[in-house]
Amino acid sequence: MIYRYDGTWTGFLTTVAIIRERGGTPAAITRAEPEQAGLFDPVVTVETDPERAGELRELLARTLSPGTRHVLRSAFQAEEPGMELLLFHFLELGLAVGCQLDGMLAHERVLPVWKLARAVGREAHRYKGLVRFQEVEGGFWYAAIEPDHRILPLIAPHFAARFADQQWIIHDPRRGESVAFDPARRKWAEVPLAMAAPLTLSAGEELFRDLWRRYFDRLAIGERLNPKLQRQQLPLKHRRHLPEFERGAD
Numbered sequence: 001m002i003y004r005y006d007g008t009w010t011g012f013l014t015t016v017a018i019i020r021e022r023g024g025t026p027a028a029i030t031r032a033e034p035e036q037a038g039l040f041d042p043v044v045t046v047e048t049d050p051e052r053a054g055e056l057r058e059l060l061a062r063t064l065s066p067g068t069r070h071v072l073r074s075a076f077q078a079e080e081p082g083m084e085l086l087l088f089h090f091l092e093l094g095l096a097v098g099c100q101l102d103g104m105l106a107h108e109r110v111l112p113v114w115k116l117a118r119a120v121g122r123e124a125h126r127y128k129g130l131v132r133f134q135e136v137e138g139g140f141w142y143a144a145i146e147p148d149h150r151i152l153p154l155i156a157p158h159f160a161a162r163f164a165d166q167q168w169i170i171h172d173p174r175r176g177e178s179v180a181f182d183p184a185r186r187k188w189a190e191v192p193l194a195m196a197a198p199l200t201l202s203a204g205e206e207l208f209r210d211l212w213r214r215y216f217d218r219l220a221i222g223e224r225l226n227p228k229l230q231r232q233q234l235p236l237k238h239r240r241h242l243p244e245f246e247r248g249a250d
Contacts, residue, residue: 005031014050160186
């Protein structure tokens with residue numbers, strides 16, 4: 001049986017709850033329509049059920065340690081084919097052994113999930129220093145990033161605490177996803193976002209970006225430039241949305 005869900009954490013928990021109720025082992029759990037669904041692998045489309053997901057969430061809170069739940073949540077954000085099935089087997093083991101799972105790192109159902117969580121966690125930590133907000137017309141702050149993994153929910157709490165008095169959006173344009181923060185309610189939420197045209201920067205933001213580029217250029221010492229080392233420390237893929245690497249007119 002192949003289970004197709006909406007790609008959300010609540011949707012995934014709903015799917016796991018349904019599988020546990022029905023029994024058996026799924027052939028796959030996927031966010032998208034399966035490319036190949038054989039005669040003996042019918043597809044079940046899961047409708048997200050917050051109540052059912054909440055019951056499983058409470059069971060996990062009673063059974064697993066906070067550290068294991070953090071690993072599980074981080075690994076879910078990995079952009080990795082077959083990730084959901086790995087998490088399903090991880091969950092099944094965890095619900096069977098409880099907090100003993102913390103000492104089973106070498107287990108074949110634990111190590112792959114732990115590695116995914118570590119990769120996602122490292123990227124999330126890195127991007128806390130790579131997000132560049134820009135003021136756009138309308139009075140809010142916008143930042144675009146294109147990470148390897150779906151890290152927006154993991155970095156949102158950091159920026160919600162740091163910029164609690166500002167209205168901001170962090171956008172992953174490649175995936176059409178974003179997190180938006182409302183300072184009036186002091187809450188952030190995941191919001192689908194696909195833009196047909198780039199946003200218009202405020203006049204003050206244009207000036208600031210130009211000054212920042214000039215500062216960055218003046219700070220650099222030509223004789224000590226080391227492009228190879230710079231690429232090692234900050235790969236080219238991270239520079240697209242950094243104003244200090246944009247070339248402006250002198």
